Amino acid sequence: MTATLSLLLFKLDLLRLGVPLAVVERVEHACEVTPLPGAPAAVLGVVNLQGRVATVIDLRRRLGLPPRPLRPADAFVILQLPQHTFAIPVDDVEGVAEVPYENLVPGETLVDGLATVQGLVKTSEGLLLIDDPQQFLDIDDMRALADALDARGAEP
Numbered sequence: 669m670t671a672t673l674s675l676l677l678f679k680l681d682l683l684r685l686g687v688p689l690a691v692v693e694r695v696e697h698a699c700e701v702t703p704l705p706g707a708p709a710a711v712l713g714v715v716n717l718q719g720r721v722a723t724v725i726d727l728r729r730r731l732g733l734p735p736r737p738l739r740p741a742d743a744f745v746i747l748q749l750p751q752h753t754f755a756i757p758v759d760d761v762e763g764v765a766e767v768p769y770e771n772l773v774p775g776e777t778l779v780d781g782l783a784t785v786q787g788l789v790k791t792s793e794g795l796l797l798i799d800d801p802q803q804f805l806d807i808d809d810m811r812a813l814a815d816a817l818d819a820r821g822a823e824p
Contacts, residue, residue, distance in 0.1 A: 670768045675798065677762040678745060681733055686765065686798045687756075688786075691747045695761050698742035706816035708809035714817075715744070715755055722746060722755040723813060725804050731797075747801050752813075754804060767791075772798065 675686035676695075701713040701724050712724040724744070728735055744755040772787040786800040805813060 670770060672766040672768050673772065673798070675765050675767055675796075676745060677765050677796065678743075678758040679760045679762065680727055680731065680758060683731065683733065684762070684794060684796050685727070685758075686767070686796055687745065687747065687801055688798075689764060691749055691801050693746040693748040693753070696744045696746060696755070698738050698740070698744050698757055701738065704813075704816050704820060706812065706819060708805060708812050710805060710809065711813060711816075712757070714820075717746065717753070717755070720753060721817070722753040723817075724755045724757065727756050727758075727799070730804070749801055751810070754801065765791075767796070767798070 674689035676689050676692045677684065677686045679685070696717070699715055701715055703713045704711060704723075707713070707723075710726050710730050712726045715722050715724055722744075726735075727733075738757055742757050742759060743761050745758055745761065747754045747756065767789050771789045773789065786798040789796050789798065
């Protein structure tokens with residue numbers, strides 16, 4: 669039996685991406701984001717998820733896509749990582765897929781410095797970029813985020 673990676677698939681513009689299903693908590697309708705002064709550039713702000721603060725990460729900026737405001741049809745993919753809860757705005761959620769590990773091309777082997785991407789896989793629908801949520805923010809950005817959250821207080 670071939671080992672597989674379970675992914676939640678979504679779109680940003682024409683780019684198809686996936687994140688490991690193991691860190692996905694849920695998908696929500698997009699809502700207003702509260703700016704967070706002093707946060708790293710990749711952070712759009714924060715949202716309140718039933719009393720919990722989630723940091724909204726701008727994958728568009730991280731992936732070099734043109735910025736655009738949130739639309740009512742957008743969704744937030746809520747990711748629960750050991751150190752933090754993240755919300756990532758996406759254009760459309762496609763669903764869940766199983767990708768064989770043997771088909772995965774690791775990110776660092778594709779382009780030098782692409783260690784923030786877990787890998788790439790070719791599917792029948794085209795190329796799928798697998799993002800690594802553990803790499804959304806580096807250690808310095810995580811410190812800056814913690815400082816910005818502390819300065820603001822816990823409530824978004």
